């Protein structure tokens with residue numbers, strides 16, 4: 191690793207990373223390498239403090255008990271919060287939205303204090319949200335429909351400081367009946383989309399990379415298999 195290596199933090203893959211969410215870090219690394227950047231994934235496990243010095247961070251989904259362990263670790267080592275305060279991009283998938291929120295309630299009805307990066311709260315809903323999701327982004331800088339697979343019982347309500355990522359056109363999304371999907375607050379972006387989300391939504395991957403690199407655009411990549419996956423998922 192050199193000074194100029196772009197360092198991608200894969201946060202707590204030992205407890206958070208259902209449905210291959212760790213693939214988001216691999217997609218970021220590959221899209222950087224194809225453009226000539228040096229890029230590495232730094233895995234931060236429950237045995238490590240969380241560094242604040244990385245260029246971008248990703249966190250995956252998790253079941254309730256794993257989610258609790260992650261919450262406690264992130265509160266004990268606040269490197270992620272310090273990085274976010276500096277404007278470093280963070281991608282949070284599914285349970286990670288809940289962990290980074292104000293509080294969430296587990297399926298057993300226990301309320302757990304979150305990390306507080308998102309002004310959101312999450313409570314279990316009567317019906318589990320499961321299946322394919324398609325959305326129209328509302329975040330400036332994104333134009334292509336987003337697709338993914340959701341599987342969560344928690345429904346997430348946005349507070350005044352949190353903005354939605356997208357509007358749902360198919361599926362459930364945040365799950366509190368407002369038709370919204372995901373959350374954006376400062377440099378931290380959350381979505382319920384598994385997939386992994388960045389393999390299925392390359393525009394979102396490049397959006398995050400531009401923020402990590404401090405550039406306004408990146409040269410396009412000609413990846414026919416990625417385009418084919420997108421077409422298939424939009425038709426599915």
Ligand code: GLN
Nearest residue numbers: 251252284285342343344
């Ligand atoms: N345990 C959380 C819920 O059901 C998150 C699940 C997930 O990350 N897929 O809401």
